[in-house]
Amino acid sequence: MAVTFDHGGGVRSVRVPIPDNPLGHTLVYVVDTDRGPVLIDTGWDDPGSWDTLVAGLAACGTAVGEVHGVVITHHHPDHHGLSARVRAASGAWVALHAADAAIVRRARETRPERWLSYMAAKLTAAGAPEEHVAPLRSPRVRSLPGLSPALPDREIVPGELLDLPGRRLRAIWTPGHTPGHVCLHLEEEHPARLPGHGRLFSGDHLLPEITPHIGLYEDPDDATVTDPLGDYLDSLERIGRLTPAEILPAHQHPFTDAPARVRALLDHHQSRLSNLLALLAAPLTPWQLAERMDWNRPWSDIPYGSRTIAVSEAESHLRRLVKQGRAEPVPGSEPVAYVAV
Ligand SMILES: [Zn+2]
Ligand SMILES: [Zn+2]
Numbered sequence: 001m002a003v004t005f006d007h008g009g010g011v012r013s014v015r016v017p018i019p020d021n022p023l024g025h026t027l028v029y030v031v032d033t034d035r036g037p038v039l040i041d042t043g044w045d046d047p048g049s050w051d052t053l054v055a056g057l058a059a060c061g062t063a064v065g066e067v068h069g070v071v072i073t074h075h076h077p078d079h080h081g082l083s084a085r086v087r088a089a090s091g092a093w094v095a096l097h098a099a100d101a102a103i104v105r106r107a108r109e110t111r112p113e114r115w116l117s118y119m120a121a122k123l124t125a126a127g128a129p130e131e132h133v134a135p136l137r138s139p140r141v142r143s144l145p146g147l148s149p150a151l152p153d154r155e156i157v158p159g160e161l162l163d164l165p166g167r168r169l170r171a172i173w174t175p176g177h178t179p180g181h182v183c184l185h186l187e188e189e190h191p192a193r194l195p196g197h198g199r200l201f202s203g204d205h206l207l208p209e210i211t212p213h214i215g216l217y218e219d220p221d222d223a224t225v226t227d228p229l230g231d232y233l234d235s236l237e238r239i240g241r242l243t244p245a246e247i248l249p250a251h252q253h254p255f256t257d258a259p260a261r262v263r264a265l266l267d268h269h270q271s272r273l274s275n276l277l278a279l280l281a282a283p284l285t286p287w288q289l290a291e292r293m294d295w296n297r298p299w300s301d302i303p304y305g306s307r308t309i310a311v312s313e314a315e316s317h318l319r320r321l322v323k324q325g326r327a328e329p330v331p332g333s334e335p336v337a338y339v340a341v
Pocket of ligand 2: 076251
């Protein structure tokens with residue numbers, strides 16, 4: 001498949017590969033403005049990905065040195081990874097929501113050992129067995145990937161238009177996948193006049209065939225009990241109400257009928273919550289719950305890193321059930337077990 005695609009109306013995309021990842025690629029969107037192209041996301045920080053981005057911009061009739069600005073949907077490395085390099089090559093500004101900018105700042109300032117001990121404590125509290133926690137205490141783990149992402153120059157303010165001369169691009173705050181995830185609404189008539197309201201760059205919030213990961217927000221310095229799944233479900237409804245004519249996601253392919261996709265995802269999470277509630281007829285720790293949940297393969301076949309993510313996903317669903325008053329922690333349990341009310 002071609003590396004670049006013309007979506008019409010001064011919007012193109014470059015398929016920037018993500019090495020060794022089943023997602024395959026990030027769609028970096030190139031939006032023409034009166035001051036030069038503005039990128040929505042930049043892709044994974046890898047030499048091959050960089051070369052693809054540079055060649056893709058050339059194929060779009062521009063050059064990386066011409067980039068005027070970079071708008072980042074969220075801090076994950078497949079979106080924000082190449083931002084520093086694009087900025088160094090072009091002098092472009094980089095914009096990110098404040099909540100994700102705080103994560104970037106923390107990642108740069110927190111020593112890897114602090115992160116590892118935080119993760120170990122969290123997993124222990126979730127009921128993870130010692131063999132899962134032990135590798136985090138290994139002295140051989142000295143550095144973590146993706147800990148030096150670019151600090152942004154600008155803040156994406158929810159509800160406001162971004163500084164794209166000649167275009168109308170509005171930031172829609174869609175927390176859930178990350179606390180500062182934003183979708184970007186191009187409030188211009190669809191170039192093929194599809195019914196609906198403009199086009200939406202949806203990042204990882206709304207994808208045509210994948211349910212984005214909703215885990216706990218990670219912050220060693222903040223004990224606030226957040227509800228990422230509740231945030232995500234609210235954010236989904238917000239996007240459904242926008243009724244964009246077309247969705248331009250950061251992975252897979254563009255699609256239409258956003259309200260139908262929103263309904264499918266809301267239904268998915270509702271049935272998942274009901275299934276978890278049935279499992280919680282007897283008390284379970286988050287780890288035990290994750291072991292019993294339906295994944296895309298048996299628990300015994302899930303690799304180490306994905307188990308950590310799965311437990312985080314189980315915990316975000318538990319938080320939602322507790323918030324709804326449908327489950328509660330068992331008093332005195334250690335690690336804490338939860339049971340249906
Ligand atoms: Zn992501
Ligand atoms: Zn992504």
